[in-house]
Amino acid sequence: MAALSEACGKPLVLHCVRELDTLLSLRRELKPTVPWMLHGFRGKPQQLRSLLAAGFYVSFGFRHNAESLCLCPPGRLMLETDCDTAPVSELYQAVANRRGLSVAALCTAMAENYRAFFRKEPLPGQNTPSAHKK
16 A cells, blocks of 8 residues: 555555554655555554654544643644544544644644645635644
């Protein structure tokens, strides 16, 4: 999948359970030019630090390590509901509260991250102020 992602110039979303060292080694070996995201991250802060140092985006859902969620830099944070049936608005509210942000600021940050990860340009006339403030 990594080779296909690279060949197509599309980002790669990965789900990895108990093989983080293997994944990090693979990324070092392949040196991809497209972004990679770890989906459904529930790991500890040290694992998060390893992913961030390797250049990963990290996606959190309803079930996550609270300390890791708070340590993730705003520019690498992604959110997901995956197979959870609760509305995504509940996840945004919970994450905004936990990180000390307004939901609007979190939404702006998520939009910026989406554009960066998927290499999309803002819509014409749409500004993208930094959402890393409360």
